[in-house]
Amino acid sequence: MALNHTVDPIIVGASVIAIKYADGILMCTDTLASFGSMARYKNIPRMAAIGNSTLIGASGEYSDFQEIIRLLREKEQEDFIQHDNISLSAAHYASYLSSILYGKRNKGNPLYNSVAIAGIINGQQYLAYLDLYGTHVLADYVTTGFAAHLCKPLLGNDWRPDLTESEAKQLVEGCMRTLWYRDARASNRIQFAKVTREGITFEDPYVLQSEWGYDSYKTYSLNPLYA
């Protein structure tokens, strides 16, 4: 096996959550990249815009995420040079990336990421999940990493296609808070981004409100004698 084969990831990002709502797609990640159990880079972006209607967010190996962004931007540049008033959509980028991921898994040298790709195509929301094998599935909401365990049920209960932006944000923020409480590799510094018919907007990262002062936290013990 060649030295440059990613067989276990080194610098890793945790969950990504992306959901469709009435006017577009809302995506959220925390801004942490961990080195094992060390919180190594605490303020890095884990989402990126490709062109003006495609948003991508990834968990997993951070360097592989950067490579994915490089490859997609290269494709975007090729498309821009055509100067034909036709631009690649999120579905095109997702299909292209899926082929790259599949090709690399065939060589036993995968890009170690789970990816959410969001965009607006002819006014309709498009949201896809991709993984390191090249699996490509469409969904109304996408969760990667630990969020697939902790947040998918929460979204399953409360997601509706007609959520307003503020309702969507409230729902996803609740999910991110759950991750902050229970996923040891999650951070409370989170960032939202959205794709709408007007384009892509990144919000500034902020620190989640959280509450650790409950009595049951303070007196927590596994020993029933002290419960």
Add this chain to the structure above:
Amino acid sequence: MVKESKQSQFNPYQNNGGTVAAVALGGRVAVGGDTRISVGYNIISRNYCKITQLTSKAVIASSGMVTDAQNLHKLLLARITLYKHQHGTEPSLKALSKLLSITLYSRRFFPFYTFNLLAGLNEEGQGAVYGYDAIGSFDELKYGVQGTGQELCMSVLDNQCKGANRTDDYTFTQDPVELIRDVFTSCAERDIYTGDAVTVWDITAEGIQQTSIPLRRD
């Protein structure tokens, strides 16, 4: 002493589960697939279609690993497009059956982790099903089932389609679409990888009709 490698080798395979089934009866064939895909105990989609239409009277249904199935279907569609451009006509079901076999065998030493059913109408207008293993061995069948629920479905189909283990005077006349729905609802009861919904494609000389009914979602 053998030096132990600290790195674990990347495993390129994954079983995403799911079941596909097909039943031919006269000039008709019904093909069903559940719409769930999973990784371990995690459901990654509840509405994923395992069936792809190849020609106006043939479809392929695949279970196993989703990524391999997607790429296999894509490859077949590309080859069929080339065939149409070269011959000005769609490939027959028999031609497709051989194409699928050699495509699978071309990856003999790094197989597509897919278990396929090819179903459609043959040149005589009769419904037919072809069943495959992952590396291209195949056989023409009257009915078939593949995937995580195959053991649960097969014996029921043997009994209903072939009249196996029956003492009465039996001929199979049931609506194949109904049979597939019943088999999937029963399968979803016991197989955790089969569920959410079943999509049934009804192929006749008039064309292809698609219907979907819900299954257990747990």
